Amino acid sequence: MERDQLVVTQFSASDLRPGAYFWRIRATAPSGQTSEWSEPLKFIVTTAGANRGSVPMANLTAVYLGGNVYLIRGTTSAGTNLRISDREATAPADGNFQIQISAPAGAREATVEALDVRGNTTRFVVALTK
Numbered sequence: 001m002e003r004d005q006l007v008v009t010q011f012s013a014s015d016l017r018p019g020a021y022f023w024r025i026r027a028t029a030p031s032g033q034t035s036e037w038s039e040p041l042k043f044i045v046t047t048a049g050a051n052r053g054s055v056p057m058a059n060l061t062a063v064y065l066g067g068n069v070y071l072i073r074g075t076t077s078a079g080t081n082l083r084i085s086d087r088e089a090t091a092p093a094d095g096n097f098q099i100q101i102s103a104p105a106g107a108r109e110a111t112v113e114a115l116d117v118r119g120n121t122t123r124f125v126v127a128l129t130k
Helices: none
Strands: 019-023 041-045 057-066 069-076 081-084 087-090 096-102 109-115 121-127
Touching: 057 109, 057 121, 069 109, 069 121, 081 096, 087 096
Parallel strands: none
Antiparallel strands: 019 041, 057 069, 069 096, 081 087, 081 109, 109 121
């Protein structure tokens, strides 16, 4: 879906089927100058009551890299959106992911929030050990 010549900062789309969608924007000045495209952002459309299952997760580990930096690794379903601290990533086709985080001083665990393409969400806790 593409829309040109929008002069407002809102856009509504109807009849979207459940699934993962991506969007990006660029702007054109009155002088004709056009910006680069923004980085794609993701949103998920679900059906009412869809959030009934848990998101699968396996092999969730934290690897200490030094200082307060850890590499969180695991396996989940392809396309699952993962959030740890202020970092976000999407699991690739094989489901294996790794996200580098900076943990707060003294933190002993990190919470992994997983959101799959059907709208199911599950939180997992991984221990942070040196």
